[in-house]
Amino acid sequence: MGKSQLDYDWDVSPLTLALSFLTATFIVGLRFADGSVVSVVIANVVAHLMLFRSKRTMNHPGRKRRPLRSEQLEARQLLAADFGGYRHNIYDAEDVNDDGRVSAIDALLIINAMTNETARDESMFTDVNDDGRRSALDALRVINRIERGDVFPIDTSADEELNLLLPEMSSEVRSIDGTGNNPNDHFWGSVGQRLIRMAPAAYGDGISTLAGADRPSAREVSNVLSEMNTSQALNDRGLSAFVYVWGQFIDHDLGLSESDEHGEAIDIAVPEGDLWFDPTGSGEAVIPMTRTPIAEGTGTSVDNPAQQFNQITAFIDGSMVYGSDAATAERLRTFVGGRMAISEDGLLPMDESGMVIAGDVRASENVGLTAIQTLFVREHNRLADEISGSDPEATDEEIYQRARLVVAGLIQSITYNEFLPALLGEHAMEPYRGYDASVNPGIANEFSTAAFRLGHSVLRDEVGFMSNDGRESQNEMELKDAFFHASMLEETGIDSLLKYDASVWAQEVDLGVVDSLRNFLFGPPGAGGLDLVAMNIQRGRDHGLSDYNSTRAAYGLNRVESFDQITGDVSLQQKLTSLYGSVDNIDLWVGLMAENHQDDASVGELTGKIIADQFQRTRDGDRFFYRNVLNDLEIESLERSTLADVIERNTSIEGLQENVFSMQVEIRGRVILASSVPPTTMPSNLREDEMRGVEGMTIELIDGAGTLVDSTASDQHGNYRFRSLSETGDYQVRLSQSGETIDVLIAHGEERIRGLDFYVA
CATH class of the missing domain: 1.10.640.10 (Haem peroxidase domain superfamily, animal type)
Known part of the structure; x- marks a missing residue:
């Protein structure tokens, strides 16, 4: 039996895909001039886009999975005309609605925000790629993540050796005292140069006495x-x-x-x-x-x-x-x-x-x-x-x-x-x-x-x-x-x-x-x-x-x-x-x-x-x-x-977060009504959908010294999360109403721990 259309992988460039997406969203915008968006039409757009699957193989080489940012001038020029002030989710960029899952809903939210100019919700994390704009590229990134099955943050615990390329000996080396760097002024940037003033000197006498003589000690x-x-x-x-x-x-x-x-x-x-x-x-x-x-x-x-x-x-x-x-x-x-x-x-x-x-x-x-x-x-x-x-x-x-x-x-x-x-x-x-x-x-x-x-x-x-x-x-x-x-x-x-x-x-x-x-x-x-x-x-x-x-x-x-x-x-x-x-x-x-x-x-x-x-x-x-x-x-x-x-x-240190200047840790879980848990033979995605969350339950975060760090309440779906962990180490998550606790160890500054669920009668 031959393959149906759904069986084929399409080798489409990101630019072509982006243009297709923009065309579809533009048509939707024309059709609904009042700014409203019909979810069925948008769902069709997303469904068609998801047919275009890249042949790229996904691998997880740990922290070395990508080069660092190198911004181009053209991107800066595009940004200059866009002052939306859109938000980026530093914890999990593709999770637009911040519900702990990456799904088609996240892509739909971006599309809706793009086409419904009169009802923008600036609380949404719609700047997925952190370029300062809300655009089709943000939705494409969400769709790409759904397509490759990577609906949770990438595990960066794996590591691979990265060898630096060693430049050959240059014909000219930097002087130790900074001289000779500039071809026009031999001393610019060198030892002993005067500090530059951007604002005029404001000495008390205009020459050298201390500024601010009328200010307090x-x-x-x-x-x-x-x-x-x-x-x-x-x-x-x-x-x-x-x-x-x-x-x-x-x-x-x-x-x-x-x-x-x-x-x-x-x-x-x-x-x-x-x-x-x-x-x-x-x-x-x-x-x-x-x-x-x-x-x-x-x-x-x-x-x-x-x-x-x-x-x-x-x-x-x-x-x-x-x-x-x-x-x-x-x-x-x-x-x-x-x-x-x-x-x-x-x-x-x-x-x-x-x-x-x-x-x-x-x-x-x-x-x-x-x-x-x-x-x-x-x-x-x-x-x-x-x-x-x-x-x-x-x-x-x-x-x-x-x-x-x-x-x-x-x-x-x-x-x-x-x-x-x-x-x-x-x-x-x-x-x-x-x-x-x-x-x-x-x-x-x-x-x-x-x-x-x-x-x-x-x-x-x-x-x-x-x-x-x-x-x-x-x-x-x-x-x-x-x-x-x-x-x-x-x-x-x-x-x-x-x-x-x-x-x-x-x-x-x-x-x-x-x-x-x-x-x-x-x-x-x-x-x-x-x-x-x-x-x-x-x-x-x-x-x-x-x-x-x-x-x-x-x-x-x-x-x-x-x-x-x-x-x-x-x-x-x-x-x-x-x-x-x-x-x-x-x-x-x-x-x-x-x-x-x-x-x-x-x-x-x-x-x-x-x-x-x-x-x-x-x-x-x-x-x-x-x-x-x-x-x-x-x-x-x-x-x-x-x-x-x-x-x-x-050093002997292993498993550091990719960017050591940032420590972004998250703990998530649900409070679930025990009677709503279906048989274990059901598919896992259906089991989670059918579990009934309990709203308004108090969950507490306690550090290794027994100090209460934070507390929160479960939402209408039973979800809770903590992002207030200011250092690594041992913690407990406690359900206040029952006193039940779950022990958790935060080992590095990029931990994303999920599934810390409590079941209540």
């Missing part, structure tokens, strides 16, 4: 705005602790403007009776601080105000790993086989004072930072060994430079393809169009002294250690005890620290800052302790930064006219008013941290603008940016290697 501002309850301050987008670990790592690649310990004092006045810094009420306490050195020849007049300079290179070139001067670079090398110095147990060497020897002087500031510094030295040495093994004739210098090129490229790729989209959102930056010699990659004062200090807000107040199963491997330690304590890695290693960073949520980007940074930075008050919030504010005044509103204007944004245009938090509006009086007088860092966040981002409007501008200039003005110096295959190989891959290649 920086410590008073800190006390009013930044004291926090850490239990209520976790971010609302599931960003992991790697956001601040990587942020600090990259910050130390881009800029350094250390103060001079013998420079002019700009001590921060402490309010009388300050709980931590003036407990006796003397009224004479200060937080010590000195000015940043200024560039030679500046600060002579209002036409030549003081300017600060960058003490390292402005490029993302791995300078925190390799150094920004020849002496440091040589100190870190073994000059054998292209390798860098490292101990037998894989840790960075230490000097006589107990500080690690690394490319950046700040590498010992906290153990989390030291751990990731160590990781990339290991990656360099792993690459060096691979290059040496594949090319026995290569010299030490050739091996070192080839490995350095790949390491710098990895750091760049992770920053632009993982870190920045996680922080700023997918579409915050313009696509890369190649090297532009007219772009100055120099660091902006507004970026280094204010905007990129957002990391101080997101740090947790503890440092943890986790094993591969997602459980604590030893007790947490307070962050204040982890400063300049690199020697502890001899006991803990780096593996458990890196696993922890991928397995817990970071704090929110806001004005709240944990006590370890606000009261105990580098020691207790009176014995080295400092307030990082107050220092951020005072450093901005030291550098003569313009106020928040003037900086908005400098970056092409409209000035705000009231505090409620900065933040919707009424209490914060009142505090800002009491401290500053006018929206034209706010310290820049304070205004940035107070901003309402942009959609699909963890930062506000001006913060995102400053950060995106800096990283675009850093990228576009770098002649040695990886996409400008590698061939297409090498670029693809590099971009497929995520931070998770780098960690797993160089």
